[in-house]
Amino acid sequence: MTSIIDKPLATRESALEQLDAFKPKLGHAYAADRNFDNGPHEHLSVSTLSPWVRHRLILEEELVSAALGSHSFAASEKFIQEVFWRSYWKGWLEMRPQVWRDYELSRDQDLADWEGKSELQEAFTGNTGIACFDFWVRELVETNYLHNHARMWFASIWIFTLRLPWTLGADFFMQHLLDGDPASNTLSWRWVGGLQTRGKTYLARADNICKFTRGRFNPAGQLAMDAQPLDGPMAPAPKTLSFQNPVNPDTPYVLIVTEDDLGLESLDISPKSLRQIIYVNCSEKRSPNGISPRVAGFISNAMSTAIKFANEMDIPVSKCDPGDVNGIINTVSASGVKQVITPFAPVGPAQDVLGVVEDRAIENNISFTRLARSYDRETWPYATKGFFKFKEAIPSLIARLGIG
Numbered sequence: 001m002t003s004i005i006d007k008p009l010a011t012r013e014s015a016l017e018q019l020d021a022f023k024p025k026l027g028h029a030y031a032a033d034r035n036f037d038n039g040p041h042e043h044l045s046v047s048t049l050s051p052w053v054r055h056r057l058i059l060e061e062e063l064v065s066a067a068l069g070s071h072s073f074a075a076s077e078k079f080i081q082e083v084f085w086r087s088y089w090k091g092w093l094e095m096r097p098q099v100w101r102d103y104e105l106s107r108d109q110d111l112a113d114w115e116g117k118s119e120l121q122e123a124f125t126g127n128t129g130i131a132c133f134d135f136w137v138r139e140l141v142e143t144n145y146l147h148n149h150a151r152m153w154f155a156s157i158w159i160f161t162l163r164l165p166w167t168l169g170a171d172f173f174m175q176h177l178l179d180g181d182p183a184s185n186t187l188s189w190r191w192v193g194g195l196q197t198r199g200k201t202y203l204a205r206a207d208n209i210c211k212f213t214r215g216r217f218n219p220a221g222q223l224a225m226d227a228q229p230l231d232g233p234m235a236p237a238p239k240t241l242s243f244q245n246p247v248n249p250d251t252p253y254v255l256i257v258t259e260d261d262l263g264l265e266s267l268d269i270s271p272k273s274l275r276q277i278i279y280v281n282c283s284e285k286r287s288p289n290g291i292s293p294r295v296a297g298f299i300s301n302a303m304s305t306a307i308k309f310a311n312e313m314d315i316p317v318s319k320c321d322p323g324d325v326n327g328i329i330n331t332v333s334a335s336g337v338k339q340v341i342t343p344f345a346p347v348g349p350a351q352d353v354l355g356v357v358e359d360r361a362i363e364n365n366i367s368f369t370r371l372a373r374s375y376d377r378e379t380w381p382y383a384t385k386g387f388f389k390f391k392e393a394i395p396s397l398i399a400r401l402g403i404g
């Protein structure tokens with residue numbers, strides 16, 4: 001058996017096939033084996049579906065539904081909770097967008113301050129002398145995926161053993177991960193460093209690495225023995241989320257598609273009134289250094305396949321550069337339509353681009369709706385505190401959303 005991550009085809013069909021093949025493992029097997037990192041080409045105890053979920057080629061609720069369709073809630077609870085971690089992080093950041101802005105500012109400052117420093121170059125090239133870390137650097141760069149446990153060890157070694165700025169490690173992940181995601185990535189790095197759950201850090205230990213890599217690595221004597229929380233501002237209080245109401249299905253509209261939600265067939269919109277698609281790929285903005293060619297290729301293929309239906313329906317598609325707001329607005333105006341709809345893009349590069357487009361659309365008397373899915377509207381508001389509180393709401397969320 002191989003995993004989808006070994007040959008990542010950017011289509012919804014391949015994600016559905018992987019989910020189907022992984023179904024038998026969504027219960028007790030996942031809970032028992034998910035923490036083992038068996039190494040590249042052997043990631044068979046986790047789904048490896050995150051790149052597809054990240055871009056919504058497959059939906060969180062489809063993962064939960066597959067688990068509940070083949071196992072009891074009790075047996076699949078661990079898997080379901082992991083799926084809800086993504087929803088929790090997204091909701092948490094959506095209510096505190098300043099945390100993303102602060103990350104961007106610190107990252108840019110750290111990039112300038114650390115430019116050319118040899119310690120940083122050794123880490124980026126996998127030449128630190130810590131065999132497991134150097135291996136994960138290569139695995140990340142070559143396969144664009146790391147197991148969750150390896151991500152935790154990696155971030156911990158980066159921060160507490162190598163003493164490098166956490167923002168530069170987070171940025172390295174954003175360049176190379178197929179699932180690079182502002183919420184899950186930034187907040188997980190903050191969590192490891194003790195910024196997210198104040199005072200609580202994650203320390204990578206040699207015996208834990210040895211056990212969960214099944215003896216592939218044992219960095220005894222090479223790792224920091226304690227992890228003092230990093231200094232940083234307190235997270236701001238959560239703002240109240242407000243979502244726009246669904247649009248009038250009979251009014252003609254232009255659909256702006258970004259890489260953040262490619263599940264167009266399950267959006268609550270009427271294809272009947274769709275007049276034009278504008279395709280804006282903002283993924284290069286995940287990092288000031290851009291993204292790796294394989295990640296760029298995956299996203300670009302994912303976007304092309306997601307809008308393939310437009311050809312069949314004879315709907316014109318225009319590709320616009322995210323920096324070319326004039327081009328986007330001119331394309332909308334040329335279509336003669338006065339309404340833009342776009343799937344809600346959470347905090348991150350696509351949301352920033354859409355914010356500028358929205359302002360310009362309104363100046364031009366074009367209405368602009370960011371269409372949030374029911375799943376996000378229902379789950380995100382629960383992310384006001386820690387995951388423990390959020391987790392308690394999972395059974396009622398599943399019932400309210402009719403997943404099962």
Ligand SMILES: Cc1cc2nc3c(=O)[nH]c(=O)nc-3n(C[C@H](O)[C@H](O)[C@H](O)COP(=O)(O)OP(=O)(O)OC[C@H]3O[C@@H](n4cnc5c(N)ncnc54)[C@H](O)[C@@H]3O)c2cc1C
Nearest residue numbers: 046047048049050082083086148151179180181184185188
């Ligand atoms: C330092 C660090 C950085 C990370 N950066 C990212 C990132 O940029 N993008 C990203 O998608 N995830 C990130 N994660 C979370 C997690 O590692 C990945 O989502 C997970 O490893 C994906 O593998 P999988 O699909 O095999 O997960 P599975 O174990 O099969 O889980 C199923 C699904 O649940 C979700 N999920 C599982 N674990 C987590 C988690 N800890 N947080 C959020 N969602 C989760 C994912 O959608 C995943 O596809 C990061 C974690 C750490 C510790």
